[in-house]
Amino acid sequence: MKDKTIDYALRATWQAVAKMYNEEASKFQSTMATGFALLSIDPDEGTPSTSLGPRMGMEATSLSRTLKSMEEKGLIVRKPNPEDGRGVLIYLTDFGKEKRAVSKDVVVTFNETIRECVSESQLNSFFEVTEIINDLISSRKIFDQKEVITN
Template sequence: MFELTKRAMPKFERCTGISQSRLEILRELFVSEEITQRELQKKVNIDHAAVTRHLKQLEESGMVIRRKNPDDNRFTYVQLTDEGKQRVAAYCEEKQRFISSVLNDFSEEEKSALLDLLTRLQKNIEEM
């Protein structure tokens, strides 16, 4: 499984132009509208330093806005810009094309069985 991930991730990043971690951050922001950086970090399950680094780069590229809570400077709120929203939609479309390519020549029955197996595997890992 690790070998499969190791081979797929660079191809995914070349295809979509973005890392899976960064896409997860952006997708969560897309769904949440505005969220504290701490909540975001918990939802995407990426360490604090990495989330901060990703957000700084995304802010520099004009995709996100960060602002301090005026009542409590310990909290930073994050949200997508309009450009960020458009780019997330494009990234998600590209991800779907990538997945379709990966599953090329799989029947619907095989796709369904694979999804079932992976879901069960994930559940077993979470229950460990």
């Protein structure tokens, strides 16, 4: 533990989680990105395409590829936003709703398994630490506050 850096632990853990999710998704001819998108789209009201990227933490280019693939597979349909003529709403098809249920089961299983193996106190500490890290990054308190030393 002494030699591990915080960023290494975060990166290695996320890579392991992503690999696990992608392996599970492949059993259903899907990907983690598709599953995450399915879970991020409101199953009843649809979701504006412009809010999906920020909600998922995805760049527009990656999101566009994911949505195009989902549309080709019949998981989603795009419709004009009646409240904003320039915008598009993304809706799940019936098939998309079925796949969304599978994705939800996978996420619930992951979370239940972790909760069985980690105490509530440990989990609360984990969330506190991740919140502090995110706050430090978003408030630019890690690098922007430090002076650049020149020789």
